[in-house]
Amino acid sequence: MSLPRIAVDAMGGDDGVQVMVAGAALALSRNPALNFLMVGDEREVAAAIARHPGLAGRCDVRHAPDVVAGDERPTQALRRARTTSMGLAIDAVKQGEAGAAVSAGNTGALMAMAKLSLRMLPGIDRPALAALLPTLGDHDLVMLDLGANTACDARNLVQFAIMGAAYARIVNGLASPRVRLLNIGSEETKGTDDLRDAAAMLKQAGVALEFSFDGFTEADKISRGDVDVVVTDGFSGNIALKAMEGAARFVADLLRRSFSSSLRSKFGFLISRPATELLRDHLDPNNHNGALFVGLNGVVVKSHGGATALGVAHAIEITARLLEENLTERIAADLANVGIETIQQTARPTPRSADQAAPEHGS
């Protein structure tokens, strides 16, 4: 059985066409049902594909003369939607020539293009980047937004919570996911006005949304397994995600150092290598690469700009799983079940009391 075709922006990411094509080849070697539409500079893409026997037969190439730059403003990139590899990969989804698009390019540009081309699900104003993160519990957690929206208001945060809960219900089979807003303290008075407003709206909506809103969480408590959906703006989400990645790598580096600090430790390391390799595998960000733009009317997955071929393969595998499980259709059905009216009504700020409007100096 063949899966729907996956359009790959072959030119995006720090290492460009070599890594994107190698990632596709690796994913194909693991799952022969995959097939691709590689979008990018025809000659470069063809040359890269030629290096991976077997890939050519499962891969069409579409020429795109331009590339969206990493530092390009979304508004600028939008004007070049018809000539860039990113724009044409998304267009293939719109035209039904591909079931999904994967890109490792400029996040802001990707979101702007996807939003304009594919449009939003009913009731949703903006898409959010959502990913599954490992926890100490028995399933991953859904975290969003991880970098699509630099600034978010209370209404956006409420919609992210609703979409994140739908995602968690589907991928983790949860009846009523536990949802929290990321904040710098767990007390109700902490954080920004938008966070406090969003919390008030979510609390008021109660069980109508088919999830339990458990208030705020701090960034050090999200991996413990007692929260299923963590909601935040794209700036904080990106900072939190990268800080966690950096810390995990830092610990791994320290571990390597301390294990090589003495002969005895080296010996201990050799003996316990299966354990430490399990850990390394678990912590490698490439094994968690691939974030979905939820809220879009179509599947667009963002691969980390610095991902290796292994990481790209993982992002493609996530994309395939989202297609197999009809995730977009199921999120749309889930949101329709909650009701557009409920979503819109929940995401409507209640007027603040005089005390709440008092200036806040800190946290």
Place this chain on the structure above:
Amino acid sequence: MSLPRIAVDAMGGDDGVQVMVAGAALALSRNPALNFLMVGDEREVAAAIARHPGLAGRCDVRHAPDVVAGDERPTQALRRARTTSMGLAIDAVKQGEAGAAVSAGNTGALMAMAKLSLRMLPGIDRPALAALLPTLGDHDLVMLDLGANTACDARNLVQFAIMGAAYARIVNGLASPRVRLLNIGSEETKGTDDLRDAAAMLKQAGVALEFSFDGFTEADKISRGDVDVVVTDGFSGNIALKAMEGAARFVADLLRRSFSSSLRSKFGFLISRPATELLRDHLDPNNHNGALFVGLNGVVVKSHGGATALGVAHAIEITARLLEENLTERIAADLANVGIETIQQTARPTPRSADQAAPEHGS
């Protein structure tokens, strides 16, 4: 030789008086030059002190009838500066009865009280919470703001950079610290308007500030040892710091699990215990506890609300070191050297070009 007295808000923090007093006793056992002014409920404090022989002789008690609550708004807490343990601990610094104050209470209230009572250093508008974080390089990095200011404009960020550089010059003996702004990408177009404005101001100021401004850094790259000062707003800084703490704990938990996954791993763990204990020691947030409010005309140190006695002792030891090294005076001298005019001029936004003012949809 006796050090200047340290005023301790004995009632702040999640575990209150027992932990604060135990932390002071532990710090004293390591450094007999310490002496304290314990501020809090007279009877509770006296009872706690009685449990630690030797502490009573190095410790005066000042009664405070009230406590600032963890979820209290700063504006509310300010009205009770004369009756709360936090307010009276800061007042002792103002009156010269103590050289510094340590509190594990509400960060926003602590900042508001300290700012009002002790005032700012010339040229500085707001204090920032600064801490030293471990790196893979040969010295710690200075990171600020870690939670004092929920929202910061470009002008605040520039001042934090100047203060952070002064801190790094002093504690790490660096002639020209490498300073970066925390952002969600390293390209100039990324992030918020305030971040881009602050970057433009710092770039323009160039060498006049006696540090090198190296642009933006992402949160996964700060511990590598190639940046000396990381500047951010208090919301993102707090998120980043806690995300790193949480990830480190997560890795340690995974490590424990994988080491106990088989008899062979258990054996390897036993042999390499010195290495893993070194690591645990290095990663325990209690061993990095204690952040300074830089920019204040006096030393006020924030201890983490959830710190153990070990963590409180560490915060007290940092405070003692700041006193020994006359850090406030030296930061003031360093800022005077840079020149109030230079600080104020640097922190003055240049008008944006039409293109820069274009709406930004993402990152």
